Amino acid sequence: MPDTPHDVTASPARHLPSLRGQLSLVLGGLALAILTLVGVYLGRVATQELYTAQQAVVRTTAQFAADLLATELRDREREIELLSVAPHLVDGPLDAPRVRDALERRAALHDEFGWLGVAAPDGTVLQATGGLLAGRSVAQREWFIAARERVYVGDVHEAKLLASMLPVAPNGEPTRFIDFAAPIRAADGKLLGVVGAHAHWRWVTGLVEGVTRRQNPGGGIDALILDRDGRVLYPEALKAAQADGANVLPRPASGRFDGELDFGGQTYLTSEAQLQSSTDAALGWRIVTRQPLEQALRPVRDLQRELVLLGIMAAAVLTLAALLLARRISRPVEELAQIAERVEAERRMPDFPPDPGAMELARLSDAMRAMAGSLLATEQELQQANATLEAQVQQRTAELQAANAALEHLATRDPLTGLHNRRSLDARLAEAQALDRRYGRQRARVHALLLLDVDHFKRINDQFGHPTGDAVLRQLAHLLQASIRATDVAARFGGEEFAVLLPELAGPQEAVIAAEKIRAAVETVSFAQVGRVTVSVGVSLASVDDLDARPLIDRADGALYEAKRGGRNAVVLKLAPTLG
Numbered sequence: 001m002p003d004t005p006h007d008v009t010a011s012p013a014r015h016l017p018s019l020r021g022q023l024s025l026v027l028g029g030l031a032l033a034i035l036t037l038v039g040v041y042l043g044r045v046a047t048q049e050l051y052t053a054q055q056a057v058v059r060t061t062a063q064f065a066a067d068l069l070a071t072e073l074r075d076r077e078r079e080i081e082l083l084s085v086a087p088h089l090v091d092g093p094l095d096a097p098r099v100r101d102a103l104e105r106r107a108a109l110h111d112e113f114g115w116l117g118v119a120a121p122d123g124t125v126l127q128a129t130g131g132l133l134a135g136r137s138v139a140q141r142e143w144f145i146a147a148r149e150r151v152y153v154g155d156v157h158e159a160k161l162l163a164s165m166l167p168v169a170p171n172g173e174p175t176r177f178i179d180f181a182a183p184i185r186a187a188d189g190k191l192l193g194v195v196g197a198h199a200h201w202r203w204v205t206g207l208v209e210g211v212t213r214r215q216n217p218g219g220g221i222d223a224l225i226l227d228r229d230g231r232v233l234y235p236e237a238l239k240a241a242q243a244d245g246a247n248v249l250p251r252p253a254s255g256r257f258d259g260e261l262d263f264g265g266q267t268y269l270t271s272e273a274q275l276q277s278s279t280d281a282a283l284g285w286r287i288v289t290r291q292p293l294e295q296a297l298r299p300v301r302d303l304q305r306e307l308v309l310l311g312i313m314a315a316a317v318l319t320l321a322a323l324l325l326a327r328r329i330s331r332p333v334e335e336l337a338q339i340a341e342r343v344e345a346e347r348r349m350p351d352f353p354p355d356p357g358a359m360e361l362a363r364l365s366d367a368m369r370a371m372a373g374s375l376l377a378t379e380q381e382l383q384q385a386n387a388t389l390e391a392q393v394q395q396r397t398a399e400l401q402a403a404n405a406a407l408e409h410l411a412t413r414d415p416l417t418g419l420h421n422r423r424s425l426d427a428r429l430a431e432a433q434a435l436d437r438r439y440g441r442q443r444a445r446v447h448a449l450l451l452l453d454v455d456h457f458k459r460i461n462d463q464f465g466h467p468t469g470d471a472v473l474r475q476l477a478h479l480l481q482a483s484i485r486a487t488d489v490a491a492r493f494g495g496e497e498f499a500v501l502l503p504e505l506a507g508p509q510e511a512v513i514a515a516e517k518i519r520a521a522v523e524t525v526s527f528a529q530v531g532r533v534t535v536s537v538g539v540s541l542a543s544v545d546d547l548d549a550r551p552l553i554d555r556a557d558g559a560l561y562e563a564k565r566g567g568r569n570a571v572v573l574k575l576a577p578t579l580g
């Protein structure tokens with residue numbers, strides 16, 4: 001297990017969004033999405049409802065205005081018709097003062113009449129309100145011509161003869177009239193004259209405006225009056241623009257103003273109603289009502305704006321609530337995470353929060369406590385096992401090293417004398433030769449080999465027995481080891497024969513001196529039971545021409561042979577031919 005605590009700052013968890021942020025985002029986003037959807041849905045439904053309702057209002061307004069106007073016009077028409085059959089007119093004379101009184105009374109009752117008068121059959125005005133046009137001829141006027149035959153209602157027109165006699169309208173518009181006229185006939189049907197009335201156009205437009213105001217107190221709906229040819233009679237501004245050649249009216253495909261239509265780039269909800277007339281004098285007017293679509297649907301837009309505001313507020317409140325909730329959830333989780341980090345860093349059981357705040361968190365806390373306890377216990381067991389294992393490994397290693405050393409000893413040492421055995425000597429000789437060969441002839445140092453053989457050893461065996469012979473060999477080995485340097489290698493070459501490797505010599509003389517030293521030491525020592533023992537020594541130096549150790553051994557062996565042949569207890573040097 002690692003000793004250093006887990007590096008939490010490098011954990012990928014640090015790059016993830018926090019639970020708090022995610023919860024707030026999801027809940028806030030959800031609230032906004034739901035309220036936006038509800039807003040859009042309600043907006044659609046409300047738009048449809050309001051559209052239908054406003055269309056109905058526009059339609060009703062047109063119908064009301066048309067009905068009211070038709071009724072009012074018919075009433076004025078009847079008024080004049082009744083006047084034409086009034087006894088004081090029929091009985092005449094038409095220029096009597098009481099006729100004028102009757103006209104004045106009518107005009108006082110109906111202030112929409114700008115002028116009321118009676119004309120003789122030839123067109124001369126006999127009586128008139130305010131005495132206006134009295135004595136003047138109206139013989140060429142349309143209303144007079146028509147009313148000689150029948151009751152007449154005439155289309156709107158600008159005042160001609162009366163224009164200069166009547167006060168100008170406050171808004172500066174020219175004085176306009178619609179004419180009502182009826183023939184005055186005697187009982188036998190003879191035409192006695194014509195009664196005529198000019199009703200102010202502003203009375204007509206006032207009636208229409210009154211209806212639009214009443215029907216739509218909030219404003220926004222306006223009404224147009226079109227004549228039978230589709231020309232604008234009212235309002236004045238549109239009439240003037242049309243007169244100037246502007247294209248002020250849309251041309252609906254159905255021929256009727258209904259639904260959404262475009263007036264000069266702006267979309268309106270529209271409707272129209274025909275003025276119904278029960279008399280022959282039908283004017284053929286149409287009342288067109290319209291309301292800008294944008295204005296008609298404004299309440300929906302307002303509602304949608306309020307819903308969006310409400311949605312944003314609800315999203316903000318929910319986000320805040322989610323933030324608080326997430327904090328409530330994430331704080332104990334963060335505490336548990338810190339506890340887990342402490343367990344890892346300090347390797348001891350920390351205090352867990354007593355009340356994590358929720359059942360699931362309490363379970364998590366319990367599970368973490370149990371896990372931490374079990375982890376720490378396992379870790380302790382592991383540490384103990386580790387310590388035991390390390391001690392065992394150390395012991396085993398020591399035993400192994402000892403066994404290896406013993407093996408090494410067995411492999412390289414002669415069991416009788418404890419000196420290097422033949423195999424070990426061969427390895428040392430090969431090493432020494434490799435070293436000499438590496439430096440070649442420039443090398444000042446050279447190694448030598450001494451071969452020693454006990455003189456007449458057979459006799460010792462024969463005379464004292466084999467165990468005594470062994471003891472002699474052991475003592476000789478001891479003596480040999482004591483006579484050479486620590487860097488020299490003494491080995492049992494075989495039987496009663498020994499070898500000594502002398503490395504790093506300056507020349508053959510040093511080898512001869514070392515051999516002589518050994519020989520002399522053996523000669524002077526008394527061997528147990530046996531007494532005096534001598535050795536013969538063959539000496540040779542390694543040559544760079546030697547391919548392996550064999551020639552060196554052979555030369556030393558040859559020298560030993562010569563030492564034996566020369567009488568034993570002697571040292572003989574034999575060098576390689578190049579050196580010799």
Ligand SMILES: Nc1nc2c(ncn2[C@@H]2O[C@H](COP(=O)(O)OP(=O)(O)OP(=O)(O)O)[C@@H](O)[C@H]2O)c(=O)[nH]1
Pocket residue numbers: 453454455456457458459461465466467468469470473494495496564568
């Ligand atoms: N006790 C004992 N004797 C050994 C051992 N190895 C060899 N020998 C004896 O050593 C004797 C060697 O005899 P030889 O080779 O004839 O030579 P020598 O008697 O020493 O005579 P020279 O070498 O000619 O002086 C033999 O009798 C071997 O049996 C050993 O490990 N222990």
